[in-house]
Amino acid sequence: MWQIESNRFEYQRFKNRAFLVKFFLVFVFFVLYLRLFQLQIINKRYFKKISKNNCIQILFQQAPRGAILDRNGVVLADSRSAFSLLFSPFNLSDDDITKSVNKISDILDRDKEYFIRKISFQKRYPFTYARLMENIERKKMFQFAEEKPNIPGITIQTETVRYYLRKNFASHILGYIGEINADELRDRGGECKQGNVVGKIGIEKIYDSELRGIEGGKQIEVNAVGRELRVLREIKPVKGHTLILTIDKKLQELSEDALGDSPGVIIILDPRNSEVLSLVSKPDFDSNIFTVPLASKKWNHFFTSLAYPLLNRAIQAQYAPGSVFKILVTLAALEEEKINLNDTFFCKGFLTCGREERVFRCWKREGHGKQNLIQAMANSCDIYFYNMGLSLGVRNISKYAKEFGLGEKTGIDLPSEKRGLVPSSEWKRKKIGDPWFDGDTLNLSIGQGYLLATPLQIANMVCAVVNGGKLYRPYIVKKIIGDKNHLIKEIKPYKIRDIKISESTLNILKKSLKSTVEKGTGRAAYLKNLSIGGKTGTAENPHGENHAWFVCFTPVEDPQIVICVFLEHGGSGGSDAAPVARKVLEGYAQFLNEHKGNEYILKTGKEKNGL
Amino acid sequence: MAFKNIARKFDYVLFFSMVMVIVLGILFIFSAIHRGKIVSPIWTKQLIAVGLGFGLMIIAMGVNYQIFRQYGYSLYFFSLILLLLVLFFGKTVRGAQSWFSFGNFSFQPSEFSKIPFIFALAIYLEKNHRQMYRFKSLFIPFLIVFLPILLILGQPDFGSAMVLVPIWMVMLFIGGTKYLYLLSFLLYGVITFGIPLLITYLSFHQDILINSVVLKFISMATSHWLQGIIFILVILVILSVIFYLLIDLKFAINFNNFMITSFLVIGGCVSSCLVQNFLLKGYQKKRLLAFLDPQIDPLGSGYHIIQSKIAIGSGGFLGKGFLNGTQTQLGFLPEQHTDFIVSVVAEEWGFLGAGLVFFLFFIIIWRGLKIAVEARDKFGSFLAAGISCMFLFYAIINIGMVMGIMPITGLPLPLFSYGGSALVSAMVAIGLLLNIHSRRYTY
Known part of the structure; x- marks a missing residue:
C-alpha cells in the first residue's frame, strides 16, 4: 500500500492493471504447460522413436564459385568437380578415431596432428562433418573408397573446386581463395562459417559475396553406428554469380x-x-596453388619471398x-x-x-x-x-x-x-x-x-x-x-x-x-x-x-x-x-x-x- | 534495521525458489557440458558467478532501495556509456561485439544495463504518474528505451535489444498510460516486423504470393527503399484525401486519432522498409521464422528446433534420468548449456522436472508482482513490477523458443542458463525484490 501519496483512485488503477498482468502471467504459463504436455505426453512415442533409433546429421555441400570471364566471354576462372574427404566422429570410440586418423594420414601422406586438430574441433558439433581435405586426387579417392570399411567415419563427397584456366595469368586481378580465418569470420559472421572458403585477394575477395553462391546440404538420418539410413531433406547448392571483367x-x-x-x-x-x-x-x-591441399610449403614461399610476388x-x-x-x-x-x-x-x-x-x-x-x-x-x-x-x-x-x-x-x-x-x-x-x-x-x-x-x-x-x-x-x-x-x-x-x-x-x-x-x-x-x-x-x-x-x-x-x-x-x-x-x-x-x-x-x- | 526485523519480513518463498532454480541450473549445466570424467572449467566459472551473485545480492538487499531513486538516472547513463564503449573496445563472440574482457574476467554490459533501465523508467513513472495519460509524457520513456536498444543493436544483439520493448510496454501499462497509445504502439510493432517477416515467410511459400495482388504489391514496395518511399507517398495521399472527404461530409473526426492512425501506417511502413533492408539480414529473418516452419532453415536454426523438440519430447513424463539423456549426451544441440538448457531438464527429468522449473519461475514472477502491489511507495511498486516483467518475458521467450513456439532469439533463461553476467544481474534483481518486500511497512 502506498503510504506517502494516499490517492486512492491511482492506487486502485495501479492494482487493477497489476492484476491484469498477473492474469497474463497465468495465461502464459498455462500455454507453456500445455505445449510441454503436448510434446512430452501426447507426442512422446513419436519423439522417443526418433531419438532411440535415429539421429539426424547435417552434411554441408559447398556451392560452386561463380565463373570469371573476360570482356569477350573467355573463361578465366571457373569451378570443376573434385572430391572432398569428410569425417564424422559421431559415436566413434577414441580407438576407432585414432585408427582412422592413422589410415588417413598414411594415404594422404601428411602429419596426424593436422587431422587430429580438425576432428577434435568437430567433436563439439558431432552432428556435422569435419572437412578433412578438399580436392583430393582421383587415385587417392579410389584408395579411400576401397578402404572405406576399415576407416570408420569417413565420407567422400563430390564437390567443386576453384580452378584458374592458366597458370600465372592475371593472378593479381583474380586473386586466390582459401579457408576463412578468424578475422574474416568475425567480419562476415552469419554469411560465412568455420571451414568455408573465401576470396583472399583480388576480385575473389572484393566480389566474394557475389561469387560464393549459396551453400547447400543434406539432413541425413543415421543409425547408431553412424551409417546413413536416408536423406530427409536436401538443399541443392546454388552456384555463385558470373563476373564479366573489363579485361581483354x-x-x-x-x-x-x-x-x-x-x-x-x-x-x-x-x-x-x-x-x-x-x-x-x-x-x-x-x-591454383592455393586450392591444392597440402601445398603449404609452396605457399610459404609466396608469403616470405623477398620479391613479394603477392604484392x-x-x-x-x-x-x-x-x-x-x-x-x-x-x-x-x-x-x-x-x-x-x-x-x-x-x-x-x-x-x-x-x-x-x-x-x-x-x-x-x-x-x-x-x-x-x-x-x-x-x-x-x-x-x-x-x-x-x-x-x-x-x-x-x-x-x-x-x-x-x-x-x-x-x-x-x-x-x-x-x-x-x-x-x-x-x-x-x-x-x-x-x-x-x-x-x-x-x-x-x-x-x-x-x-x-x-x-x-x-x-x-x-x-x-x-x-x-x-x-x-x-x-x-x-x-x-x-x-x-x-x-x-x-x-x-x-x-x-x-x-x-x-x-x-x-x-x-x-x-x-x-x-x-x-x-x-x-x-x-x-x-x-x-x-x-x-x-x-x-x-x-x-x-x-x-x-x-x-x-x-x-x-x-x-x-x-x-x-x-x-x-x-x-x-x-x-x-x-x-x-x-x-x-x-x-x-x-x-x-x-x-x-x-x-x-x-x-x-x-x-x-x-x-x- | 535490526537483523531480526529483516528476518521477520523476509520473503522466504521468493528466496528459496531462486535458490532452487540456481541449484537445478548448475546441475543441468553440468549435464549439458560434461563429456567423460573431466569437470569442464566453464562449470567452475559458473560456480564462481553464483558466489559473486550472492555477494552482490546481499548488497542489493541491504541498502535502502530509496537510494536508487537518487542514483537511478546516473546508473542508467553509466550503463549507456558502457554499452557505447563496448562497441569500440569490446570483444567479439559469435558475431556480436558484446563483451568486455580483462584477462580471465569478462562480462557483458548488455546484461547489466537492464536493471538501470528499469530504475530510470521507474523513477520517471513515479514522478509523472498523474500525467501518464498524456501523449507527450511518453516522450522521455521512449528515449529511455530507445537509447539502449540502439546501442545493443549496434553489437549486434537483436534478441537482447528487443526484449526491452515488452518490459517497457508493460511498465508503462502499469504506470497508467492510455490503452489507446499502447495498442497503437503494439500495432506499430506488428507492422514494422510483421511485413518483412511475412515477406520472408512467403518467399518460401511462393504459391501464396503469386495468387495475391496485395501481398505482391507490399513485397515489391518493401524490397527497396526507393520503392518504399513511393509507396509511403501513395498512402499519404490516400490518407489525406480520406481526411478531407470526411471533413467535407461533416463526419465528426478526432484530429488526434487521425494523426495517430496516419503516423502508425506511415511510420510503420517506413520502419518496415528499414527493417527489411538494413536491420535484419536474410539469415536473421530465417532464424526468426524457423519456428513456424523448420523447413525454412533446415540446416541452421530449423535443425536446432527439431533437435530441441526431439530432446524434450523423448523425455516423456519421468525423463531418462540425470546424465542419461541421449540427445543431450551425444551433443546434438549446440549451445545447450546456454539458450537450450530447458531441453536438458525436459529430456532427463521429463515433464515433472521441466514442470518444476516452470513452476519455480511462475512463483518468482508471481511473488514479484505481489511485492509490487504491496510496496510502500510508487517507486518500489514500479521497480518491482519492472523486474517481474523482465523475468516474465525472458521466461516466455526462452522457454517458448526451446519448445518451438517462439522465434530463436538467443536469449538465455535467467538464473538457469550458463552465463555469469546474466546470472549475477538476475540475482541482483531478486535482491532488489527482497529489499522492496522487507521495507514495505517502514515509515
Missing part, C-alpha cells in the same frame, strides 16, 4: 609476354571510361613518378598561363638555386642548349621544367596533381589500394618539421622528392589528361550475371570529376608528347603505322637502380588506349621501359589490322555482350 584476354596476354620476368607493371586503360583492359604485375603467382605493384606499391610527372607540370603551367608555347630557356646542364647556391643538374650533364616547350618535353630537359616549376610554385603543382587523382585512392575494385602522396608546404611542416624550400619545388617539378604515386594513379592521370579532363574511376568488373544469364548488375563508368583543360593546352600537350615518341626520349616505342604520344620517366630512388617509366597513348588524335609501363629498378625510361611498351603497341597494331582498322576495344567489347 588478348591484351592481358600481350602485356604479360611483353613484361617477361622482370619485376614491374603494365597497365592498359581505356581513356574514355577508365576500363582496365589489362593489368599485369610481376613477379606473380599461380592462383600487386600496380596499386599497392608507391614510387616516384619521375619525368612522367612533367606532363602534369606542363599542363598546369599552360593552364595557369605561366608559360607559352614559344618560351625558351637555355639549358647549360645545371641550375643553382637558393641562398646556398645548391646545384641542380639536368639529366644530360652537358646541357640541351636552347629549348622551347616542345623540344624540352621531347628531350625531357630538367632545366626547362625547373624554371616552369619555380614560376608555378608548389601550391599550383600540388593542386593540379590532386585534381588529377594523385594522392587519393583511384577507387578501383581491388583490395588494399595505396593512396600515394602529393607533398605541399603544409604537409612538409607538419610531417617533417621543415619549411618548404625552392629546392623541394625543383624536385617536385620533375616528379622526384617526396612525390609518390602508384602505377595505376599515373595511368589514370594520363587518361584524364588525354581525354580532355575527365577523371574516371578505373574498374575491372563490368557485369554481374546470375542464374540463366540474368543480368544482375552492370557497372557503369563513374566520373569522379571534370577538370577544365583548354583546347589549346590539350593540343600543345599532345603535340609535344607525340614528338617525344617521334624524335625524343621515347623513340624506342615509335611505330610507323600508329600515331603514338608518350613520355618516359627515370625515377631515382634510395633503394637501388632507377625505376623506369613509360606512358603512352594511341591514336594521339582520339586516344583509345593508354599504356603505362613501369619497371621496378629497371633502368631508364627511354632505353628500358619504352621497348617493352613497343612490344605491346606492336601487338595492338596487329589486332587492329585483324579487325581491319575498326576500333578494336569497342568492337570486341560488344561482340558477345549477350552472353
